[in-house]
Amino acid sequence: MTGQAQAISTRRLVHRRATDEAGQTVWIAFGGVADQPWLHLLRPGFRHCFAALGDEAGWTVAEPLSGRLLVARLPVPGGFDLPSFYRRAGLRVLGPFTPGEPLPQRLPSIAPFTCVALCRALLGGGAPAAWTPFQLFRALGGKEKENNHI
DSSP, X not given: OOHHHHHHHHHHHHHHHHHHHTTXXXXXXEEOOOSSGGGGGSOTTOSEEEEEEEETTEEEEEEEETTEEEEEEOSSOTTOXXXXXXXXXXXXXXXXXXXXXXXXXXXXXXXXXXXXXXXXXXXXXXOOOOSSHHHHHHXXXXXXXXXXXX
């Protein structure tokens, strides 16, 4: 292994170890706001999803917006109950999930980069197959009739 390849490999291990030690959890939030006309084709209440990653120090939100990816560390205390905040705001929230290990693939994915693809990537290689937010919600064990309290 060359020095550069070893340095890259070491950095990846450091990132993984830091994530494991921080006890990172993933929460997936689902909402119905559609900022693009084509999103109106999706099921009402499930037109978008995003992820909140919690660890001992606080919360990081990863949300694909139209034309950009928003990743933000929220200025809230580490013990803040962000999932309950989102539920009170009318979103459906599932979790906590432990990020899984990446799985080897023969070919790169050709799926478009969507909110569902981002959430599945954060869940790891064992994430359920889904194309729409509602499919992901159901595959993760969500029940539509439970009025925002999953």
